[in-house]
Amino acid sequence: MAVDALDTRILRLLIEQPRTSVREYARILGIARGTLQARLERMERDGVITGTGPVLSPAALGHPVLAFVHIEVTQGRLDEVGDALAAVPEIVEAFSITGGGDLLTRVVARDNGHLEDIVQRLIRMPGVVRTRTEMALRERVPHRLLPLVEAVGRAAGLRAESSR
Structure with a gap:
């Protein structure tokens, strides 16, 4: 579009x-x-x-810990594991990925112990082979789309000018 x-x-x-x-x-x-x-x-x-x-803040909802959990899945069980992730309320996003793992999840937790409990729950899911967790220390660039919107708008303007 x-x-x-x-x-x-x-x-x-x-x-x-x-x-x-x-x-x-x-x-x-x-x-x-x-x-x-x-x-x-x-x-x-x-x-x-x-x-x-x-736009809600997980931290303000009592979940200030943010981690990214990479999940390796048994072949043929990606959809099953993906569906199971939806039952974990602390998983706020999940993506199929390439590279070191099959799924990447964005997880929020109350504290480090709670994060460990969540990871243990993931490990026990049928089809999960292993996980790797990376904790976020500080947000450097908050979620934003305005710079992208502006770049797309500038490109559209340039295309419109060149077609005249």
């Missing part, structure tokens, strides 16, 4: 001012509310916008 300069401006507003109304976004952008609504619906349909809920 091509994101143009207006889409980029819309996405920037959604990121920077997530609690603003559609009417106010349209006013800020200087476009009709219907135009904005159509663009939002298209970006949702195309999978550019995937959610609108609040």
Whole structure:
């Protein structure tokens, strides 16, 4: 899906001012509310916008420990183990990967002992061969998408100029 300069401006507003109304976004952008609504619906349909809920802090929810657990899986059991991971509430993300392991999970815990309990639970899952855990010490770049949105918007602008 091509994101143009207006889409980029819309996405920037959604990121920077997530609690603003559609009417106010349209006013800020200087476009009709219907135009904005159509663009939002298209970006949702195309999978550019995937959610609108609040961003929560695991640390503020009592889980300040962050670790990445690599999981090696018995051949042929990747889907089964992936499904089992969904039953562990402290696993906030899981990805199939290449390289040293089959799955990479992002795990939050109350403390180091709780993290060990979670890892032990993972090790006991049928199909898990071994795990390797790496603890995060400090977040250096928080999750962000605005720089990517802006880069995509600049590239779209350059493509539009070169096609004139």
